[in-house]
Amino acid sequence: MIRSVLAPNPGPFTLDGTRSWLVGETLMIDPGPAIDAHVEALIAAQPRVATILVTHRHADHAPAAVEVARRSGARIVAPAEVLDDAVVSERLVDGARIESEGLVIEAIATPGHTAEHFCFFSSEGDLFTGDTILGEGTTAIFPPDGVMADYMASLRRLRARYPRAIYPGHGPVRHDAVEWIDYYITHREEREAQILAALADGPLGVAELRVRIYPELHPALRSAAEMQLVAHARHMADRGLIVPDGARLALAT
Numbered sequence: 001m002i003r004s005v006l007a008p009n010p011g012p013f014t015l016d017g018t019r020s021w022l023v024g025e026t027l028m029i030d031p032g033p034a035i036d037a038h039v040e041a042l043i044a045a046q047p048r049v050a051t052i053l054v055t056h057r058h059a060d061h062a063p064a065a066v067e068v069a070r071r072s073g074a075r076i077v078a079p080a081e082v083l084d085d086a087v088v089s090e091r092l093v094d095g096a097r098i099e100s101e102g103l104v105i106e107a108i109a110t111p112g113h114t115a116e117h118f119c120f121f122s123s124e125g126d127l128f129t130g131d132t133i134l135g136e137g138t139t140a141i142f143p144p145d146g147v148m149a150d151y152m153a154s155l156r157r158l159r160a161r162y163p164r165a166i167y168p169g170h171g172p173v174r175h176d177a178v179e180w181i182d183y184y185i186t187h188r189e190e191r192e193a194q195i196l197a198a199l200a201d202g203p204l205g206v207a208e209l210r211v212r213i214y215p216e217l218h219p220a221l222r223s224a225a226e227m228q229l230v231a232h233a234r235h236m237a238d239r240g241l242i243v244p245d246g247a248r249l250a251l252a253t
């Protein structure tokens, strides 16, 4: 049985909050932010937790692992450099298998949102995606830690497993898992096409490009949108589609 506990940390990037996943009686994925009330809720919901998996280091996913582990005696299994060595029992490597109550959970390296991000794929076909795939909207890729080329490769890697359902770090469960991954891939491809179309009129700075592509954006989201465009631009420059033109971007000729 898979249940979630929603952390009280709603926001523009966390949607209605971080969703910590409880698999059976003993496996917890992404305990979430270090908020006392959330830790209490996790311990109450899964008092026999024995293994805590962490997808990536962000403050809305990893930190509560420390207090849940201290209170429960559970072991923490986390990517390299996520949380202190003193509290982590085991570091994840690509393809690692974690057994829990008859399930086998495979760790799949999915760099892109962050370099160290892992997703977890169960032997029943359920995919836990952290911030690589959300339950609604799309995720944020912030360079330099976020790398669009890696992110696209990670999406394709996850799609190749044909998950039956996606359990994201934020937002609802997706039972249309493969279609949802396709939407994520298509969304990025469409964004690239928009960038190419905008640059067809001549070189543009990142802020100018943002105005073309996100014309009605709330001011608070402008810098995040520009970071997404920078992430796309790097990936497109790597493939020779666009080139820097001073401080601006231009189509490759």
Ligand SMILES: [Zn+2]
Residues within 6 Å of the ligand: 056, 058, 113, 131
């Ligand atoms: Zn994150």
